[in-house]
Structure formats: C-alpha cells, structure tokens
Amino acid sequence: MAHTVSLLDLSSNMARHAATRHSLISQNIANADTPGYKAQDVADFSAVMESQKLSGTDAGINPLEALDRPSVGSPNGNTVSLEDELMRGSKAQQDHELAVSIYRSTLTMMKTAVGKNL
Secondary structure, rough: HHHHHHHHHHHHHHHHHHHHHHHHHHHHOOOOOOOOOEEEEEEOHHHHHHHHHOOOOOOOOOOOOEOOOOOOOOOOOOOOOOOHHHHHHHHHHHHHHHHHHHHHHHHHHHHHHHOOOO
C-alpha cells in the first residue's frame, strides 16, 4: 500500500509541475512583445526528481523555481520564441494528462483492492 500512496504522490507532483510549467509558458507568451523580457521555464520533472533522489530529501516537489531560459534574443532584448512556447505548451499538456491518467488508474486499483468496483 505504501508503494501505491507513493505513486499517488508522484503523479500529484508531476501534475503540479506541468501546471507550473504551463503557467510560465502563458506568462512568456503574454510578454512576447515586452522589451527586455527574459523567457522563463522550470527544470524538467525528471531533473527535479533526480536532484531529490541524490540529495536524499523526501519533501514534495517544488517546481516553482523559475529559471531564465538561454536563447537568442530579438533586437529589443526579448528572448521569447512563440514557436518554442507552443511546443513547450503541448509537452506540458501531455505531461499533465499523463499524470492525471496515472492518478486515476492508481485510485481505481485501490478501490478494486478494497472491493469497491466503481
């Protein structure tokens, strides 16, 4: 059972990470014409998990640390590329859907285990 709860935590953290990434992407798109704006993103979920595994911490994922994304800027200093943002947005949506699917499947398995076939 502890393994299942761990899977629920993992999928919840993965969904939170995807939502945070999606929020930053929308901020980047909103500021696509703002002079001097630097595009932001968060570290990949796998990198966050790996860093926690290496540090030995068991705390929840903190995907809120925004990182400036290195990229070629426009003449006004803006580093937002709409094409990149659309690709990242699509990936964030896929990651969120995967996390929700894992969460639902885990809950279904738990219900089946306790005899509630819902």
